[in-house]
Amino acid sequence: MIGPDLGLRTGRRCLAAVGVVLAVAVAGCGSDDTSTPSASTSGASGDTIPVGVLHSLSSFMAISEVSVKDAELLAIEEINAAGGVLGKQLKPIVEDGQSDWPTFAEKAQKLISEDKVAVTFGGWTSASRKAMLPVFERNKALLYYPVQYEGLEASPYIFYTGATTNQQIIPGLEFLKEELDVKTLFLVGSDYVFPRTANKEIKAWSKANGMKIVGEEYSPLGNTEYATTINKVKQANPDAVFQTINGDSNVAFWKQFTNAGLDSKKLPVISVSTAEDEVRGVGIKNIVGQYVAWNYYQTTPGKRNEEFVKAYKAKYGSDRVTDDPIEAGYVAVHLWAKAAEKAGSTDPEKVKEASKGLTYDAPEGLVTVDGDNQHIYKTARIGKLRPDGLIDTVSESDEPIKPDPFLKTYDWAEGL
Amino acid sequence: MDVILDQLFVGLSIASILLLVALGLTFTFGQMNVINMAHGEFIMAGAYTTYVLQTAFGTGLITLSFGLALPAAFLVAGTLGLILEFLVIRRLYGRPLDTLLVTWGVGLMLQQLARDVFGAQNVSVSAPAFLNGGVDVAGVTLSYSRLFIIVVVVVVVVVIAGYMKRTPAGRRMRAVMQNRSLASVSGVRTRRVDRTTFFIGSGLAGVAGVGVTLLGAVGPTIGLNYIIDAFLVVIVGGLGQLRGAILAAIALGMANSFIEYGTSASVAKAGVFLLIVAFLQWRPQGLIVQQRRGLA
Numbered sequence: 001m002i003g004p005d006l007g008l009r010t011g012r013r014c015l016a017a018v019g020v021v022l023a024v025a026v027a028g029c030g031s032d033d034t035s036t037p038s039a040s041t042s043g044a045s046g047d048t049i050p051v052g053v054l055h056s057l058s059s060f061m062a063i064s065e066v067s068v069k070d071a072e073l074l075a076i077e078e079i080n081a082a083g084g085v086l087g088k089q090l091k092p093i094v095e096d097g098q099s100d101w102p103t104f105a106e107k108a109q110k111l112i113s114e115d116k117v118a119v120t121f122g123g124w125t126s127a128s129r130k131a132m133l134p135v136f137e138r139n140k141a142l143l144y145y146p147v148q149y150e151g152l153e154a155s156p157y158i159f160y161t162g163a164t165t166n167q168q169i170i171p172g173l174e175f176l177k178e179e180l181d182v183k184t185l186f187l188v189g190s191d192y193v194f195p196r197t198a199n200k201e202i203k204a205w206s207k208a209n210g211m212k213i214v215g216e217e218y219s220p221l222g223n224t225e226y227a228t229t230i231n232k233v234k235q236a237n238p239d240a241v242f243q244t245i246n247g248d249s250n251v252a253f254w255k256q257f258t259n260a261g262l263d264s265k266k267l268p269v270i271s272v273s274t275a276e277d278e279v280r281g282v283g284i285k286n287i288v289g290q291y292v293a294w295n296y297y298q299t300t301p302g303k304r305n306e307e308f309v310k311a312y313k314a315k316y317g318s319d320r321v322t323d324d325p326i327e328a329g330y331v332a333v334h335l336w337a338k339a340a341e342k343a344g345s346t347d348p349e350k351v352k353e354a355s356k357g358l359t360y361d362a363p364e365g366l367v368t369v370d371g372d373n374q375h376i377y378k379t380a381r382i383g384k385l386r387p388d389g390l391i392d393t394v395s396e397s398d399e400p401i402k403p404d405p406f407l408k409t410y411d412w413a414e415g416l
Numbered sequence: 417m418d419v420i421l422d423q424l425f426v427g428l429s430i431a432s433i434l435l436l437v438a439l440g441l442t443f444t445f446g447q448m449n450v451i452n453m454a455h456g457e458f459i460m461a462g463a464y465t466t467y468v469l470q471t472a473f474g475t476g477l478i479t480l481s482f483g484l485a486l487p488a489a490f491l492v493a494g495t496l497g498l499i500l501e502f503l504v505i506r507r508l509y510g511r512p513l514d515t516l517l518v519t520w521g522v523g524l525m526l527q528q529l530a531r532d533v534f535g536a537q538n539v540s541v542s543a544p545a546f547l548n549g550g551v552d553v554a555g556v557t558l559s560y561s562r563l564f565i566i567v568v569v570v571v572v573v574v575v576i577a578g579y580m581k582r583t584p585a586g587r588r589m590r591a592v593m594q595n596r597s598l599a600s601v602s603g604v605r606t607r608r609v610d611r612t613t614f615f616i617g618s619g620l621a622g623v624a625g626v627g628v629t630l631l632g633a634v635g636p637t638i639g640l641n642y643i644i645d646a647f648l649v650v651i652v653g654g655l656g657q658l659r660g661a662i663l664a665a666i667a668l669g670m671a672n673s674f675i676e677y678g679t680s681a682s683v684a685k686a687g688v689f690l691l692i693v694a695f696l697q698w699r700p701q702g703l704i705v706q707q708r709r710g711l712a
Contacts, residue, residue, distance in 0.1 A: 057536070058528065060637045066536035191682045219681035224632045224641045225433075227426040227562075228676040228684075235419070248641065251538055251633035259559035259631070261550055281538020281633055 431669025456639020462625020497618020
């Protein structure tokens with residue numbers, strides 16, 4: 001490497017070194033200031049119960065996870081205002097997973113062993129959950145995971161408050177088949193565990209249900225270029241697209257989808273990872289009329305949801321929206337608090353026992369914890385994007401669907 | 417045939433974006449040998465400038481605010497670059513590893529700043545109405561946004577080339593790049609040239625930021641999506657070479673487009689990297705080599 005005149009500058013090395021140290025220190029602060037209260041007053045003793053909140057507050061997943069963290073803090077605040085749990089106030093200890101999976105595992109261990117948290121709420125990507133799973137199992141500590149995922153998992157130390165496959169993806173496929181009369185389907189997803197597994201399940205379902213998969217495309221997380229993918233979709237000319245793209249790439253996909261002259265009338269797309277919060281960044285004109293599959297929307301009717309939306313907006317600003325993972329994060333905290341109250345203890349084993357069959361009047365409707373797999377019964381709702389960026393429910397299951405993470409009740413899923 | 421034309425346009429479009437994000441680096445990295453990892457965050461600054469103007473002007477004047485965003489983003493990102501140069505980089509000339517680490521840290525700080533100011537979520541930037549849709553040519557849909565980016569890149573390249581070739585300031589810049597000591601003893605104020613070069617290089621990142629709002633997300637971490645590609649273009653093209661960068665961008669864009677068409681996006685990314693590694697084995701100095709008039 002050939003640099004500019006060095007001779008004149010060697011005298012400044014000391015100064016520069018100071019600069020480096022300073023910059024690194026400041027940068028360090030930048031990412032650390034989110035991990036609020038120090039560990040100095042840890043332990044379940046005294047008048048407070050420490051609880052962990054572990055999400056990506058920096059780097060590329062912060063876009064999605066910060067809102068879930070906000071919802072969890074709101075729930076903690078509500079519980080504290082109502083007298084806390086077992087007469088003690090909850091003390092949230094917020095940690096930043098930095099969109100980096102090993103960091104999630106490290107921070108989880110730190111929360112458990114240093115902060116002595118009674119429970120941790122956190123994670124978004126399946127990769128982060130898979131990284132944290134052994135930590136919670138090894139320490140026999142509890143994790144509440146608030147995001148829909150690909151199923152095929154049921155850790156005894158994780159409660160899954162988002163949807164599993166049979167509460168989201170399968171209802172989505174049934175909707176395509178029955179309501180939109182889709183015969184050929186194109187799969188587009190990000191290249192990691194959730195889309196890969198989900199698509200495996202979709203293909204097995206399609207085979208049994210006479211739907212033809214005419215293409216399957218994966219792109220790296222953070223991908224910004226979808227022109228080729230969209231060209232391939234156009235050439236395959238499917239009746240619909242099943243979309244499992246996550247993060248920033250979602251925005252690129254939708255913008256370029258519109259750029260390519262496509263819209264919801266020419267080619268319907270159903271997405272299981274685009275919710276109200278993401279729509280704000282996508283720009284509504286690029287996605288209006290398209291379909292999503294979730295269990296909750298901001299527009300979900302009911303007094304309980306009205307209260308929740310109002311409280312969320314009051315705390316974080318009227319321009320913020322609520323969506324499925326945000327609600328699932330909020331529900332997670334309340335479910336844990338209710339179970340701990342019922343158990344009369346924050347001991348994980350007792351909380352697990354008390355959680356069996358526990359019900360909670362959530363914004364999405366009444367939810368029930370399934371004692372066997374620690375997932376929850378959820379109503380499946382297919383939504384359609386409307387011009388103001390919110391989502392209307394166009395189809396929903398008659399009742400909350402029993403979670404079946406291993407798809408045992410489906411013949412076609414054998415061997416997955 | 418359609419397929420080939422389709423992918424040719426995609427390749428050209430990818431090339432234009434690569435070139436757009438790399439143009440600034442041909443100055444700061446190519447000419448000054450400064451590895452500025454915060455370059456991606458200057459792209460982000462440009463994208464947020466578009467957002468701020470669009471919010472300020474309201475939805476009725478999107479075309480106007482978008483037009484204004486191009487020069488405004490140049491100034492905003494350029495100024496950020498000047499500040500960075502003054503506070504940090506000038507103390508680290510000739511120490512590439514330190515520069516890399518420090519600017520990476522600065523990049524993280526800028527990301528966090530954006531997160532605190534604009535929120536962690538992506539923000540929405542609408543394209544001006546005249547960029548909606550596209551035109552069909554020989555069975556291929558050419559979207560106006562992508563054509564617009566190509567036009568912006570061509571204009572910027574022509575302006576830069578003219579500046580470097582025809583103006584006294586451009587000549588001084590080339591002189592300093594080719595032989596700093598000789599330029600210095602000939603009365604060129606090299607410090608000032610450094611500052612100008614860094615300002616222009618950073619400002620161009622801002623312009624790129626405006627361009628990418630048409631195709632992708634606008635959020636605190638968008639810089640990360642482009643920074644590696646930008647460096648690749650400059651390295652493959654040959655340091656400090658505008659012509660090299662143009663050729664490299666086109667080559668990488670086409671390779672990406674056609675490999676992805678034959679395989680998948682993930683494979684294309686890996687394939688392009690592999691090609692670059694192989695190419696640099698054969699020609700480590702890049703496509704086009706600077707003629708140096710010195711002993712260094």
